[in-house]
Amino acid sequence: MLAVLAAACGGSGGGGPAAPASIQRERLDVRYANTSNAQRLDLYLPATGDGPFPLIVWIHGGAFSGGTKALAANSSARQMVTRGFAVASLEYRLSGEALFPAGVLDLKAAIRHLRANAAVYRIAPERIGAWGSSAGGHLAAFLGVTGGVAEFDDATLGNAGQSSRVQAVVDWYGPADMLQMEPDAVAQGCPKYGGLGHDDARSPEGLWLGGKPSSIPAVAMKASPVTWVSADDPPFIIQHGGQDCTVPTNQGRRMRDALLPVLGASRVSWSEFPTDGHGGPSFSAAANLNAIAAFFDKWLR
Numbered sequence: 001m002l003a004v005l006a007a008a009c010g011g012s013g014g015g016g017p018a019a020p021a022s023i024q025r026e027r028l029d030v031r032y033a034n035t036s037n038a039q040r041l042d043l044y045l046p047a048t049g050d051g052p053f054p055l056i057v058w059i060h061g062g063a064f065s066g067g068t069k070a071l072a073a074n075s076s077a078r079q080m081v082t083r084g085f086a087v088a089s090l091e092y093r094l095s096g097e098a099l100f101p102a103g104v105l106d107l108k109a110a111i112r113h114l115r116a117n118a119a120v121y122r123i124a125p126e127r128i129g130a131w132g133s134s135a136g137g138h139l140a141a142f143l144g145v146t147g148g149v150a151e152f153d154d155a156t157l158g159n160a161g162q163s164s165r166v167q168a169v170v171d172w173y174g175p176a177d178m179l180q181m182e183p184d185a186v187a188q189g190c191p192k193y194g195g196l197g198h199d200d201a202r203s204p205e206g207l208w209l210g211g212k213p214s215s216i217p218a219v220a221m222k223a224s225p226v227t228w229v230s231a232d233d234p235p236f237i238i239q240h241g242g243q244d245c246t247v248p249t250n251q252g253r254r255m256r257d258a259l260l261p262v263l264g265a266s267r268v269s270w271s272e273f274p275t276d277g278h279g280g281p282s283f284s285a286a287a288n289l290n291a292i293a294a295f296f297d298k299w300l301r
Contacts, residue, residue, distance in 0.1 A: 026121065032106075032113035033157040036093050039106055041114075042069050043121060044078060044087045051122030053086040054129070054300035055114065057143075057166070059107065061134030063204035064095045076284050076292075077131060083293050085300070086123045088114060092139075095207040100223045101152055103208075104142055108164035109157035111143070116159040127300040129168035129234075131292075133279065134247060135204070137174025138225065141255060144169035144236060145228040168299040170237045170292055173247050173278060176255035178205050178213050178220040181248065190245035226258040233259065235267035235299050237292060239283060241276030269295070 026045045033039040045053060058077035060067035069089040071078040081087050092106035111128065118125035132140035146152050147165035175181055181198035196203050201212045205220075213220040221227050236259055240252030249272065256270040273282035282288060 030113075032090075032110040035157065036097065036106070038091050038093045038097065039109065039157075040069065040091050041110055042071070042089045043114075043123075044071075044081045044089075045122060046081055046084050046086070049084070051086070052118065052124040053084065053122060054127040054296065055086045055088060055123040056080050056129045056131055056296060056300075057107075057111065057114075057140075058087055058089045059130065059132030059136035059139045059143075060089070060091070061132065061136040062094070064103070064135045064208040065204060066094065067136070076289055079289060080293060080296070085293075085296060086121070095204070099210040100208050100219070104139065104146075104152050105154040105157060107139055107143060108153050109159070111164040111166065112153070112157075112159035112162035115162040124300075126167070128166050129170070129296050129300050130166040131170040131172070132174065133172040133283075134174060135208075137171040138176070139174070140166075140169050141171040141174050141176065141225040141236070141238075142223075142228075144171075145225050145230065145233050147234070148230070148232060149228060165234075167234050168236075168296060169234055170295065171239070171252075171255060172283060173240045173244055173252060174225075174255070175205065175247050176251045176258070177224045177226045178209065179217060179224065180254065181205060181213070181251065184248035184250040184254075185245065188245065188248045188250065190248060193246065226254055229258045229262055231262050233263060235263065235269075235295070237269045237271070237295050239271040239273065239288075241278060241280050241282075242272050242274040243277045246278035 027043040030041050069091045071089050090110050092103040115125040130140040130143045143166050198205055199214050200206050205213050209219050238252050238255050240249050259268045276282045
């Protein structure tokens with residue numbers, strides 16, 4: 001039987017704040033595969049109802065090299081639990097541990113694990129959305145556009161008979177085309193990222209890919225969501241700050257422009273927040289979170 005933890009019974013897996021009373025926390029530090037200590041997730045369920053609940057998978061950012069699955073009590077993703085969604089927050093192998101596509105293989109293994117255990121976790125296996133910010137936005141988009149790409153499903157990570165497809169994607173300011181990160185930054189008038197620029201082996205992208213992106217173009221293209229867009233992709237929301245020099249704004253436009261001709265305007269939503277940078281108040285504003293909840297309601301209910 002699941003051990004339901006009430007809000008008063010402890011904090012998050014990373015020692016974070018206790019959950020609001022409207023959330024019952026079902027599972028913490030769940031192992032979804034067994035090749036790395038990073039292959040863990042936390043699962044949150046609504047306080048009322050028996051499910052099965054539609055599931056939103058949250059993927060953290062952190063330049064492919066940092067970040068955790070811990071969700072603050074007021075985080076945008078965890079607020080979705082109060083709207084009737086289950087939320088699974090995932091960790092995955094980062095660039096300091098393993099190169100691309102290891103992190104992608106992990107995330108797809110997590111989706112398969114969640115589907116395989118849907119009855120136990122009280123989630124709806126055919127109604128899973130992905131959402132992330134920055135590197136996590138990139139990875140959410142990657143999950144969306146590679147649902148039918150067998151090479152990114154590693155059977156050795158478990159649950160090989162399950163699908164790793166997702167049914168909806170929210171991409172917050174994620175890189176879309178690894179080869180165009182530096183040209184887009186230059187065109188936007190951004191300073192060299194980290195003093196190096198994006199086209200450097202020591203940049204976040206270089207550390208993730210295993211070299212200067214322009215020197216390994218085949219790998220950089222394989223790691224770019226725009227490469228994999230196809231007609232069976234799920235609906236997308238793409239949102240980007242107009243002043244973003246960490247992931248240049250044109251990266252979001254590139255994702256939009258790749259998807260629109262294939263999926264159509266009814267399945268691709270684009271928002272550019274002119275005064276925001278790499279994140280900002282427009283993303284977490286109540287009106288925007290209402291729109292994201294409505295999007296997930298439409299495609300996951």
